[in-house]
Amino acid sequence: MTLSLAASTDLAAEMAALGRAARAAARVLALARPEAKNAALIAAAAALRQSAAGIVAANRRDYEEAAARGTAPAFLDRLKLDGPRIEAMAKGLEDIAALPDPVGRTLATFTRPNGLVIERVATPLGVVGVIYESRPNVTADAGGLCLKSGNAAILRGGSESFRSTQAIHACLVEGLRAAGLPEAAISRAPTTDRAAVGMMLAGLDGAIDVIVPRGGKSLVARVQSEARVPVFAHLDGIVHVYVHAAADLEVARRIVLNSKMRRTGVCGAAETLLVDRACAATHLAPLVATLLGAGCAVRGDAATQAVDPRVTPASEEDWGTEYLDAIIAVKIVDGLDAAIAHVERYGSHHTDCIVTRDEAAAERFLAEVDSAIVLRNASTQFADGGEFGFGAEIGIATGRMHARGPVGVEQLTSFNYRVRGDGQVRP
Amino acid sequence: MTLSLAASTDLAAEMAALGRAARAAARVLALARPEAKNAALIAAAAALRQSAAGIVAANRRDYEEAAARGTAPAFLDRLKLDGPRIEAMAKGLEDIAALPDPVGRTLATFTRPNGLVIERVATPLGVVGVIYESRPNVTADAGGLCLKSGNAAILRGGSESFRSTQAIHACLVEGLRAAGLPEAAISRAPTTDRAAVGMMLAGLDGAIDVIVPRGGKSLVARVQSEARVPVFAHLDGIVHVYVHAAADLEVARRIVLNSKMRRTGVCGAAETLLVDRACAATHLAPLVATLLGAGCAVRGDAATQAVDPRVTPASEEDWGTEYLDAIIAVKIVDGLDAAIAHVERYGSHHTDCIVTRDEAAAERFLAEVDSAIVLRNASTQFADGGEFGFGAEIGIATGRMHARGPVGVEQLTSFNYRVRGDGQVRP
Numbered sequence: 001m002t003l004s005l006a007a008s009t010d011l012a013a014e015m016a017a018l019g020r021a022a023r024a025a026a027r028v029l030a031l032a033r034p035e036a037k038n039a040a041l042i043a044a045a046a047a048l049r050q051s052a053a054g055i056v057a058a059n060r061r062d063y064e065e066a067a068a069r070g071t072a073p074a075f076l077d078r079l080k081l082d083g084p085r086i087e088a089m090a091k092g093l094e095d096i097a098a099l100p101d102p103v104g105r106t107l108a109t110f111t112r113p114n115g116l117v118i119e120r121v122a123t124p125l126g127v128v129g130v131i132y133e134s135r136p137n138v139t140a141d142a143g144g145l146c147l148k149s150g151n152a153a154i155l156r157g158g159s160e161s162f163r164s165t166q167a168i169h170a171c172l173v174e175g176l177r178a179a180g181l182p183e184a185a186i187s188r189a190p191t192t193d194r195a196a197v198g199m200m201l202a203g204l205d206g207a208i209d210v211i212v213p214r215g216g217k218s219l220v221a222r223v224q225s226e227a228r229v230p231v232f233a234h235l236d237g238i239v240h241v242y243v244h245a246a247a248d249l250e251v252a253r254r255i256v257l258n259s260k261m262r263r264t265g266v267c268g269a270a271e272t273l274l275v276d277r278a279c280a281a282t283h284l285a286p287l288v289a290t291l292l293g294a295g296c297a298v299r300g301d302a303a304t305q306a307v308d309p310r311v312t313p314a315s316e317e318d319w320g321t322e323y324l325d326a327i328i329a330v331k332i333v334d335g336l337d338a339a340i341a342h343v344e345r346y347g348s349h350h351t352d353c354i355v356t357r358d359e360a361a362a363e364r365f366l367a368e369v370d371s372a373i374v375l376r377n378a379s380t381q382f383a384d385g386g387e388f389g390f391g392a393e394i395g396i397a398t399g400r401m402h403a404r405g406p407v408g409v410e411q412l413t414s415f416n417y418r419v420r421g422d423g424q425v426r427p
Numbered sequence: 428m429t430l431s432l433a434a435s436t437d438l439a440a441e442m443a444a445l446g447r448a449a450r451a452a453a454r455v456l457a458l459a460r461p462e463a464k465n466a467a468l469i470a471a472a473a474a475l476r477q478s479a480a481g482i483v484a485a486n487r488r489d490y491e492e493a494a495a496r497g498t499a500p501a502f503l504d505r506l507k508l509d510g511p512r513i514e515a516m517a518k519g520l521e522d523i524a525a526l527p528d529p530v531g532r533t534l535a536t537f538t539r540p541n542g543l544v545i546e547r548v549a550t551p552l553g554v555v556g557v558i559y560e561s562r563p564n565v566t567a568d569a570g571g572l573c574l575k576s577g578n579a580a581i582l583r584g585g586s587e588s589f590r591s592t593q594a595i596h597a598c599l600v601e602g603l604r605a606a607g608l609p610e611a612a613i614s615r616a617p618t619t620d621r622a623a624v625g626m627m628l629a630g631l632d633g634a635i636d637v638i639v640p641r642g643g644k645s646l647v648a649r650v651q652s653e654a655r656v657p658v659f660a661h662l663d664g665i666v667h668v669y670v671h672a673a674a675d676l677e678v679a680r681r682i683v684l685n686s687k688m689r690r691t692g693v694c695g696a697a698e699t700l701l702v703d704r705a706c707a708a709t710h711l712a713p714l715v716a717t718l719l720g721a722g723c724a725v726r727g728d729a730a731t732q733a734v735d736p737r738v739t740p741a742s743e744e745d746w747g748t749e750y751l752d753a754i755i756a757v758k759i760v761d762g763l764d765a766a767i768a769h770v771e772r773y774g775s776h777h778t779d780c781i782v783t784r785d786e787a788a789a790e791r792f793l794a795e796v797d798s799a800i801v802l803r804n805a806s807t808q809f810a811d812g813g814e815f816g817f818g819a820e821i822g823i824a825t826g827r828m829h830a831r832g833p834v835g836v837e838q839l840t841s842f843n844y845r846v847r848g849d850g851q852v853r854p
Contacts, residue, residue: 027771031795104794110816116805118815123797125827209827230657230828251850258852344454366845367531368458370550378543378848387853388545388844389537400552400636400841401657402829414827417815418793421805423678425685426814 008195015199018154019207021184022127026152028182030124034101036179037147041097044175045090048140051171052086058163059136066134066160079134079161089140089168092392093175096144099391102409103150117420122413124150126209129200130394131223133215134158139168142214143186145394147176149412152185154208156200158215159192203229212394212407217322232407234372234398236322236348237267239380242339242365243287244356245278251377252283252355253290258379259353261294265324267396268351268373268383272319273330274339275304280332291328300330319346336361340368347371349398351383372398372405435622442626445581446634448611449554453579455609457551461528463606468524468571471602472517475567478598479513485590486563493561493587506561506588516567516595519819520602523571526818529836530577544847549840551577553636556627557821558650560642561585566595569641570613572821574603576839579612581635583627585642586619630656639821639834644749659834661799661825663749663775664694666807669766669792670714671783672705678804679710679782680717685806686780688721692751694823695778695800695810699746700757701766702731707759718755727757746773763788767795774798776825778810799825799832 029037048055059081066079105122112118128151130142139155146153157165169188176183189196200208201223210230213223220233241259243252259270273291275284285307291298292310299314311330318329319342333339343352351373354365362376373383383406385393390408397403403411456464475482486508494503535547555578557569566582573580584592596615603610616623627635628650637657640650647660668686670679686697700718702711712734718725719737726741738757745756746769760766770779778800781792789803800810810833812820817835824830830838 027797030797112814112816116809116814123827248850254850254852262853362847366847370454370457371843373844373846375846375848377850378846379852381853382543382846382848382851387539387543389539400550404841405844414831416798417800417832419800419802419805419809420789420793421802421809423675423681423804424809425681425806426689426808 011191011193011195012199014190015196016205016207018184018187018189019127019204022152022154022187023207025182025184026124026126029147029150029152029185030103032150032181034103036181037101037150038097040147040175040179040181041093041144042175043178044140044144044172045093047171047174048086048090048093048168051167052083055086055164055167055171056081056083058167059161062134062161062163071160075134079136079164081136081164085137089137092141093144096148096392096409099148099409102148102413107415114424115422116424119418119420120415121418122410122415125412125414127152127154127207128412129154129156129204129208129211129229131156131197131200131211131213131219132158133219134161135214136161136164136168138214139165140172141392142212142394143169143172145392145409145412147185149409151412152187154187154189154200154204156189156196159194162192198226201227201229214395230401232395232397232399232403232411234267234348234350234396237269237350237396238272238320238322238346238348239268239270239350239383240272240274240343240347240352241270241380242274242333242343242352242354243276243279243283244336244339244354244358244361245276246358246361247276247279247283247355248357249283249286253287255353255355255377255379256287257290257294259381260291260296260328261326262379262381264326266381268381269324270353270380271322271329272346273328274333274342275330276339277332277334284332288330295326297327298330299327301332303332304330322348336364340365343369343371350396351375351380353378353380372396438618438620438622439626441617442623443632443634445614445616446554446631449579449581449614450634452609452611453551453553456574456577456579456612457530459577459608461530463608464528464574464577465524467574467602467606467608468520469602470605471567471571471599472520474598474601475513475517475520475595478594479510482513482591482594482598483508483510485594486588489561489588489590498587502561506563506591508563508591512564516564519568520571523575523819523836526575526836529575529840534842541851542849543851546845546847547842548845549837549842552839552841554579554581554634555839556581556583556631556635556638556656558583558624558627558638558640558646559585560646561588562641563588563591563595565641566592567599568819569639569821570596570599572819572836572839574613576836578839579614581614581616581627581631583616583623586621589619625653628654628656641822657828659822659824659826659830659838661694661775661777661823664696664777664823665699665747665749665773665775666695666697666777666810667699667701667770667774667779668697668807669701669760669770669779669781670703670706670710671763671766671781671785671788672703673785673788674703674706674710674782675784676710676713680714682780682782682804682806683714684717684721686808687718687723687755688753689806689808691753693808695808696751697780697807698749698756699773700755701760701769702757703766704759704761711759715757722753724754725757726754728759730759731757749775763791767792770796770798777823778802778807780805780807799823
């Protein structure tokens with residue numbers, strides 16, 4: 001007991017020191033030249049390539065330990081690193097280096113009648129805490145995005161990937177050192193102790209400005225419920241495709257299939273198909289046949305069940321379920337208002353789509369569905385920072401504060417006002 | 428005990444119902460036409476004028492009760508309403524109506540190589556909780572700003588102004604009704620029970636998106652420490668004017684005097700004067716004389732004490748004190764770096780100013796001082812949404828999330844992405 005108390009006191013002191021060092025590094029990073037940040041990213045990419053064998057070896061130990069514990073295959077697959085995955089991380093850092101610098105952008109300028117020129121300029125947020133599961137590549141992605149946006153990062157990866165994270169983090173530090181930037185600009189919780197997560201969620205005595213969780217629903221739920229600092233995240237991606245009365249069947253078929261089946265495990269994958277009653281007679285059966293033919297299980301309301309014996313009944317719960325799998329829930333709705341009402345009731349304000357040739361209906365859907373991303377006639381799988389042209393993203397946020405939708409380097413900035421006068425005083 | 432438990436259960440149920448009604452109203456407001464919102468504001472202004480006698484009578488009862496309890500004169504002054512103050516509230520609502528509508532603005536548009544057109548559009552935040560002290564005019568200001576920005580508001584004014592708040596709120600509801608908008612769009616905690624504040628800070632079961640506190644430091648501190656939802660606020664306004672080596676004395680004199688003495692009780696009032704050692708021989712004595720001559724008490728370091736016997740010694744505590752009074756702390760600093768370091772160490776990241784004719788020094792100060800508002804050669808009292816051209820402001824925020832600096836109607840909005848395609852799917 002005494003020992004564990006001492007250990008936890010030590011950890012608290014260590015994490016607090018990490019926080020203070022990150023805060024100091026954030027100040028340096030905020031003022032760093034773009035060239036220095038880019039040099040660090042490029043040097044880190046080189047270090048990843050040079051250290052590939054060591055990273056793979058560290059990862060093998062993580063992997064074998066996890067496999068010996070009988071960890072699920074999907075988990076093991078995310079954990080595993082090999083040459084191509086390390087190369088992808090290195091390339092990712094170089095891509096981030098190639099993005100325009102998000103700090104110092106002039107977001108607005110206005111001149112007041114008294115001659116004051118007021119400029120709104122992008123500044124970093126400060127210190128970003130990143131809490132993720134055993135996907136070691138997040139170490140490089142998140143560290144790189146924070147660095148580019150002038151923010152210090154405190155990374156806390158899953159305990160099963162501890163050695164992998166450590167090896168990748170060492171390369172990031174090598175990059176920082178090569179560029180003359182403080183090593184504390186990207187730091188790492190030095191422990192697998194879960195208490196470190198709680199300390200980060202409490203904000204490390206004001207050292208952390210925002211938390212970004214990367215991982216499954218239970219991680220995000222814990223972070224959202226416990227964090228005492230702002231969180232950029234989404235809990236669910238209950239994504240709808242609504243096939244409106246005036247939808248072209250071929251366009252609908254293409255968009256529904258791609259939205260659901262291109263990749264079923266991403267947050268922008270469709271989970272519910274709403275078909276307007278007005279086109280159900282012509283569109284429902286072909287859409288269901290397309291989905292079934294592609295290997296997607298279909299759960300439907302009575303009308304949907306009637307079109308194919310392989311359709312199983314959808315329960316109330318299905319309308320609020322994110323399957324992240326080759327399963328879709330299908331429902332007939334009575335017109336645009338009913339579709340919007342369904343999305344608002346069961347959706348997660350992430351990404352939703354209308355398929356229609358009717359301009360007015362499309363625009364009403366775009367205006368009235370309160371989701372981070374609303375599309376007309378395009379696959380929901382475009383819900384992605386890269387597809388938006390933001391470069392890499394640290395995640396997709398469904399909150400309404402600060403960042404909403406894909407969170408790229410621009411969304412990792414704040415701003416301040418710089419006011420230039422020539423002696424003005426206020427009457 | 429049973430009774431008070433029952434009462435608190437009742438209050439919790441009542442507040443939760445208020446939250447649900449506000450959330451439903453927010454959905455209606457988000458889609459309301461600008462004309463409807465403006466009609467409500469104008470009708471509310473008319474109702475205030477028509478009800479002026481009743482408001483003054485309600486206020487008199489609040490005032491007499493507070494005065495009988497021996498409440499401080501400054502508090503009583505803020506509580507008091509009369510004809511001109513009611514007219515100012517009504518005019519304030521009309522001014523808000525005249526602002527451009529902040530909802531639906533296109534913030535950015537970009538076309539992707541695949542032809543997708545992605546638009547970022549301003550949307551309301553949702554439900555804003557406003558917690559304020561006994562300044563009944565905040566009822567109209569905050570209610571009006573939330574309405575204009577398409578947000579539902581839940582107002583909780585100080586208990587000493589309960590009747591005044593109720594009377595003003597009734598006029599806002601009259602305006603909403605006249606415009607066909609839901610009355611729950613601006614609601615009011617129906618009690619002086621402080622437990623209602625705690626419930627709002629907990630977010631009313633997810634019904635409140637953001638809290639805005641309006642009042643003194645103890646209120647803001649409580650809100651910041653207890654809120655489980657984002658807060659737009661500043662705790663302190665420890666505002667600096669730095670007179671650089673290359674400052675014109677007359678410009679410095681005018682800016683220092685205005686920054687400190689125009690109004691001493693506002694958050695943008697200067698609290699500390701930093702004078703560069705390089706110009707102290709010529710500038711310090713005249714600046715101190717100007718301040719003393721204007722009735723400002725001066726607390727200074729040794730050099731400042733040496734220029735006038737009326738200067739009293741400044742202690743370490745003075746550098747971190749927001750006087751909100753005719754008192755200033757004065758210190759000699761060794762150059763620009765020392766000035767910036769002082770501001771970063773003791774400041775509150777609110778508003779800071781450099782006075783100089785040196786372009787490079789001015790720009791370094793603007794770039795390196797991490798405050799919401801940084802000025803060169805202009806009074807710190809310009810730290811005000813009206814002076815920035817934002818129209819009215821609900822407050823000034825020093826946090827880095829979402830809103831920073833003056834929080835006007837534009838800062839009370841979020842955004843979403845509206846994506847227009849013609850059948851694009853993701854490869």
